[in-house]
Amino acid sequence: MDSELNIGIYKKKKQQRKQLIEAGIIIAIALIFAIILPIVLPAFRLRLFGRFLALTIVALGIDLIWGYTGLLSLGHGIFFALGGYAIAMHLKLQIPEGQLPDFFTLYGVNKLPWFWQPFYSFPFTLVALVVIPGIVAGLLGYLVFRNRIKGVYFSILTQAALLVFFNFFNGQQKLINGTNGLKTDTERIFDLLVSSATVQRTFYILTVIFLVLIYLFCRWLTSGRFGRLLIAIRDDETRVRFSGYDPTGFKVLVFAISGAIAGIAGALYTVQTGIITPAIMQVAFSIEMVIWVAVGGRGTLIGAIIGTLLVRLAQTFLSERFPQVWLFFQGALFLTVVTVLPNGIVGWFKDYAWQKVQFLLGLRQPLVTYPQIEEDPAIQREREQLTRE
Amino acid sequence: MTNKILEIENLTVSFDGFKALNNLNFSMNAGELRVIIGPNGAGKTTFLDVITGKVQPTKGRVLFKGKNLKKIPEHKITRMGIGRKFQTPRVYLNLTVRENLDLVANRNKNVFPTLFGYSSSTEKRNVAGLIETIGLDAKADLLADLLSHGEKQRLEIGMLVAQSPDLLLVDEPAAGLTDEETANVGALLLSLAERHSIIAIEHDMEFVRQIAQDKVTVLHQGSVLCEGKMEQVQNDPRVIEVYLGEPPEE
Known part of the structure; x- marks a missing residue:
């Protein structure tokens, strides 16, 4: 009994040490991103990198539902755009009282549409850019999951929903400037120009902070019982029902959370891009989000971040040098990942490369298939008996 | 009757x-x-x-x-x-033996209690007892897939x-x-x-x-x-x- 207790304490200490190391790494990387990069990179590059970091946030949301819960959404552009439009509407309203945002006059609108009104308020906007995408995702999820629609049918439905939203936003000039979108660069926030270097740097640092917070939030979600249940739903939903859980509620919740995360990402992306248009809801962009997660590794949160940065940085680098062939690279990358590395880069590293590294460094390789000899109670008992005799 | x-x-x-x-x-x-x-x-x-x-x-x-x-x-x-x-x-192949049992042993299976709840010590003891009953103590922390x-x-x-x-x-x-x-x-x-x-x-x-x-x-x-x-x-x-x-x- 004593030894069991000792093993328990030892395990706990080991776990705590691991957590400390991980927290240290996260803080170090966040500090590099938040403090060193703004000094090293020119403003233009920094802004670009900030946008990429915003995209990693939406990738985290996709990993949550696809990698953990097995729901492949091809419609995350909706939630991303909703967050972006929410912040853009607020910025558009930073004008002297009584005036309308400039584009309205083009279409002969002289009264602010009712749904613009609450966006005068900054706190409301902050809440709205999380809650509205969350609610839309939750509703969509509820309708779909309640009817036990799964797999490919779910993916097709999300893509259809994306097209509906795209066409709606595209067609409504008088409400949200249609296909031209909302330009935020020339607007002011707290009496500062949005495109000015200080504001952009603040947005960049905010993006880093949100990325860390949302990463930790996703870690918390996926590490406990809730996370294990998500994995169980992914692997065998019918069995989950017979374990006494109703998968519908869990799926709706996690889909809503994923939508809300996409909303935050959309807002951060919009202010660093300078404009939001319905083009953000094109089919290709939502599929690209899925590709980032696939490249990085499904079911590993860090993989979603790495995948996004890798694809996007490669895109920037290659499209600057070989503008015509970039899309071929992207296709090749996706094909390679799907055929050679089905678990993505991080999955490959975990399953294969890490062991190689350990081997090269001469570290002991842990056995996974059977209990290690030292920890096998049967062997320990035998040893005790032998020493007693 | x-x-x-x-x-x-x-x-x-x-x-x-x-x-x-x-x-x-x-x-x-x-x-x-x-x-x-x-x-x-x-x-x-x-x-x-x-x-x-x-x-x-x-x-x-x-x-x-x-x-x-x-x-x-x-x-x-x-x-x-x-x-x-x-x-x-x-x-559930991607969960360990212990996690498999913990998931079903959960007393309250609604969404939010599952999200915010922790396994109580009674539940933990139940699970440990069950692992012994089914004779998988040595493999309690292995993935069920193995x-x-x-x-x-x-x-x-x-x-x-x-x-x-x-x-x-x-x-x-x-x-x-x-x-x-x-x-x-x-x-x-x-x-x-x-x-x-x-x-x-x-x-x-x-x-x-x-x-x-x-x-x-x-x-x-x-x-x-x-x-x-x-x-x-x-x-x-x-x-x-x-x-x-x-x-x-x-």
């Missing part, structure tokens, strides 16, 4: 006109271990599907502890106290018990096991029968002989062909004709 845990009255299930179950009547007492046998296509699995709510009856009704199970979703039936083990072991077929079977039975159901439905627990493993599973079922009511569906007559202490029910073409002690059933001419076949000449 004896305490009936399960009563089934005039149950008919038809799939596009094909009657998988045909006017079936069945009842069992609390605490009983009932074995159901029958040839392929006799409706054994459909029988379990109806009880657990996976399939809705076309006609007739199923009463569990006197309550009609009509239109109650699967997870609620499970929470009422019916646990089911599937034909092939269905455990277990052998027999170990998965035992884990799944452990998961059933963790739900602390009143009625256990076990579908072919001995399928694909070695003789030794079969004997293990049989012993496990018998020890469980002390505190639970169990319905076991089985093909392996050797195994049926091991576990059938109470009644055996023979299903044929969607209805009950006969019911009784093992010896009676074995010697019933109708059962021999449709299922067992003539005993080899000696």
